[in-house]
Amino acid sequence: MKIAIINGPNLNLLGKREPEIYGSITFEAFFTELKVAYPAVELYYFQSNVEGELINEIQRVGYSFDGIILNAGGYTHTSVAIGDSIAAITTKVIEVHISNIEAREEFRKLSHISAKAAGSIVGLGLSGYKLAIDWFIEHK
DSSP, X not given: OEEEEEEOTTGGXXXXXXXXXXXXXXXXXXXXXXXXXXXXXXXXXXXXXXHHHHHHHHHHHTTTSSEEEEEOGGGGGTOHHHHHHHHHOSSOEEEEESSOGGGSOGGGGOOSSGGGSSEEEESSTTHHHHHHHHHHHHTO
16 A cells, blocks of 8 residues: 655644644654554655645656545645645545644635545644544555
8 A cells, every 4th residue: 555645835844833733743753653653554755835846746646546645734725726636636635734724713714625635634633644544544
């Protein structure tokens, strides 16, 4: 099983950025933990702060991987194009957000991804990525 984790803008700053919201571990350290916890799953990680690069990556893996876990960061609320890229591919996508976007600013309640994703996991911290992997394993 091959699962891609695609993270959007500012998620490269995990461990430094607003630790009261996002925690104190870097995503690279967490990704190492994921690979140890899921040895039977081939995990791939990509992060970009650039909208077009995220779209290119979604399209690149969107026909050959078994699942995509997408945290599009702030682009969740602004990018119709990322939503369209999810609609265009055959690989299922689980939307993940570390914070509870429903409990934050009003503009964060709009997602251009949710309606096109197989599901959404919000507000459970980095555990949301593990739950998404578990879902893909159960639904392969």
